[in-house]
Amino acid sequence: MLQRVALLLCLACLACLSGCNEPITTEPEDFLSSPEFVPAEQNVILTLDQYQDFKILDPAWPDFEVAWSRSAFPNSIGPRYRYFPATYGPDTLLATVVYPDRSIEHPWIINVPYPDPEVRFIPPDSTIQTVETLPLTLRARTNRPDISQYVWTRNGEAAGQDSTYVYQALEGGSDVIHCQVTFAGEVFAKQWQIEITPLAEIDLPEVTNIQVNRTYLFGEIQVSWDPIESWYVPIAEYRILVSLDGPITQENRNLAIVLETVPHEGENPNYMVTFSAEEEQLTPEALTWFTVVGVDERGSTSPPPDTLPFQIPYYWYIEGRVLNLEGEPLDQAEVDDSFSHYQVLTDHEGNYRIGPYPDSRSVILSASFSGDNGKFVVPNGFHDTLSPPLTSDGDHRFDFVLIPRFGCDPGCDVYAGDFIFYLRKMTSTWVPQDDRPNHNLYKWDSYPLKIYIPDYTSSTGIDFGEATRQAVQIWNNKLGENFLVLTSEESQAQILMEFGQDSTQLFGLVVLCEPGGGLYPLGSMIPEKIQIFLFNSITTQENAEVTALHELGHALGLCAHAACHDVGYLMYVAPSMFLENWPENAVHIDELNAVRTIRSLPQGVDLSNYISE
Ligand SMILES: [Zn+2]
Structure with a gap:
């Protein structure tokens, strides 16, 4: 049965397409049943918001099928059809009633009459305020767009023939746009007066969300901001402005330094620039105002937003x-x-x-x-x-x-061969004392040291003056440089030799005279003047020389006494009088290295900063 209906529909289509509006019927002579078509009138008038029910009735022979086509297109099957108009104008609804042995076609002509001609102009206002470069869309809406004709003019000149006209104000001033619509023998017209505000008279939007921060790198600053999202002219770039003299305003922004220029790259990127405060020559610790302005492709600049001052990292x-x-x-x-x-x-x-x-x-x-x-x-x-x-x-x-790793005499294992340990012991800078509370090396401010040696010969015939001059000579020879020079001016001397006094305990003694007047131990402050005593307890000329040599060792900075007596140290508490090859071996190489090092080191240097090994 379905196949048959399809075939019939096909025939119906062909019939209609060929321009035939009459139903094709095949009616056998022996079949008398006839359907009723509702509504009976073939012409139906509707408005667009109405509908109409159509139906086929045949109480004598209910076993029939109906196929409905609309505007020649198959649409539905069944005995009823509800018609909703789709558009203005005439339409054909065709019912094909199929009996077992024949089929009957019945057309209705449905007409939705056109309404009265009507045109709506958009926007309805006759005067429009707009901005230079801003596109403006003007429209004419008719209820018969299929037959409407449009003529647009701009300041009297032909501008378009569509229902829509896109207007773009090229510069400030005003324009007159006119639209004429003709259809169904009627003419409609509208005129718009367009007032255009020049871009030069309005400000770009401010850049927003400006942030200035330090980064985790010292001296690095990061500036970030949000892009200008909407403006009549494309945004070209952003400028980071800097001022040391207070907030940057519209009035003073030309005085601000342009720190960096960043091209606009669309509306979404996260604008973020980092730079070194030093490379940009920003003043450390100075309160500095940063702001960001946008510049459009015409060179207009957005107003600088208010920002808080930022302190340049130090x-x-x-x-x-x-x-x-x-x-x-x-x-x-x-x-x-x-x-x-x-x-x-x-x-x-x-x-x-x-x-x-x-x-x-x-x-x-x-x-x-x-x-x-x-x-x-x-x-x-x-x-x-x-x-x-x-x-x-x-x-x-x-x-x-830097001090070379001189090492020191392995024969004296107290120092473990470590020169720094030896040097600090000899300069009393190893362990702080009450009267020497730090590890700083206090040495003479200037070399060579001037020594005043009076003439004196003891009652036992020891020439103390000569012995001291010999000792001075030996030190200078061994050091290879004059650390000591003789002076005949007692008042100019840094080292004063004192002879002729008696002692039962000592051969010699060194006293720090200035500063402190003898109150402070050697090495506890920068020496200005010292006294060296050679006592009458000395009974041989060689003993006088060795004692002078030893006390001059104190004067040259070896404040303390050496820890070992059997390796040939001069600065042992009671120096050996039996040195081989005297006086060539009178001073140990460790002592020479120490005296030279003391002279070369910076005044007051903390010797604990030299790493002992
Ligand atoms: Zn001594």
């Missing part, structure tokens, strides 16, 4: 040199800050620079040098050396003076 570097005892630069010496993992090498002038550091930190640097850079070859290298704690509000400069 950071600092430490600079200095690394030198040997002769004051010569050590090239490629290593300077480390193990806390920050900073490590730098000196240049050929011995200079280093390390940092940056945040304001709050206290820094201890260490310097080391292997002892062989092709220029200075020191067999065992140098002792690693620390700086004192360096802080941002203190001196930012520190010069290291």
Whole structure:
């Protein structure tokens, strides 16, 4: 049965397409039943918001099928059909009634009459305010767009023939747009007066959400902001402005420094710029105003938003040199800050620079040098050396003076072969004492030392003056440089020799006269004047020389006494009078190294910063 219906529908289509509106019927003579078509009238009038029910009745022969087609297209089956109009104008509803042996077609002509011609102009206002470059869409809406004709003019000149006209104000001023619509023999018209505000008269929107922050890197600043999302002209770039003189305003923004220019890259990116305060030459600690303005492709600039001042982070570097005892630069010496993992090498002038550091930190640097850079070859290298704690509000400069690993006499195992230990013991800087509360080395401010030696010969015939002059000669010879020079002016002398007094305990004695007037032990402060006594208890000329030699050793900075007596130290508490090859071996090499080192080190240097090994 379905196949049959389909075939019939097909025929019906062909019939209609061929222009035939009459039903095709095949009616056998012996079949008398006839359906009733409701409504009976073939012409039906509707409005767009109405509907109409159609139905087929045949009480005599209910076993029939109905196929409905609308506008020649199959639409539904069954005895009833509810018709909703889709558009204005005529339409054909065709019912094909199928009996077992025949079929009957019945058409209805349904008409939805057109309404009265009507046009709506959008926007309805006759005067429109707009902004230069802003697109403006004007429309004419008719209830017969299929037959409507549109003529648009702009200031009297033809501008378009569509139902819609997109207007773009090219510059300030005013325009007249006219639209005429013709259909169904009627003419409708509308005129708009468009007032255009020039862009020059309005401000770009401000850049929003400006933030200025430090980053985790010292001295680095980050500026971020949100893009300008909507403006009549494309945004070209953003400018980060900086002022040290207060907030940046529309009036003073030309005086602000343009720190950086960043191209606009769409509305969504997260604009974020980082830079080094030092490279941008921003003043550490200064209150500084940052703001960001947008610039459009015509060069117009957005007003600078109010921002709070930002304090430029303070950071600092430490600079200095690394030198040997002769004051010569050590090239490629290593300077480390193990806390920050900073490590730098000196240049050929011995200079280093390390940092940056945040304001709050206290820094201890260490310097080391292997002892062989092709220029200075020191067999065992140098002792690693620390700086004192360096802080941002203190001196930012520190010069290291490195001490070679001289070693010391293995015969005196008290010092374990370590020169720094030996040096600190001999300069009384190993353990702080009540009258010597730190590890600082206090030495003469200037060399050579002027010594005043009066003439004196004891009652036993010992020439003390001559013995002292011999001792001076021996020290200078052994050191290879004049550490001591004679002066005939007692008032100019740093070392005053005193002869002729008696002692039952001592051969000699050294007293720090200035400063302190004899109250303080040697080495506890910077010496200005000392006295050396050689007593009449000395009974041989050689003993006078050895005693003078020993006391001059104290004067040259060896404040303490050596721990061993059997390796040939002059500075043992009672020096051996039986040195081999006297006087060539009168002073031990460790003592010469120590006296030279004391002279070369910086005044007041903390000897605990030299690493003992
Ligand atoms: Zn002594």
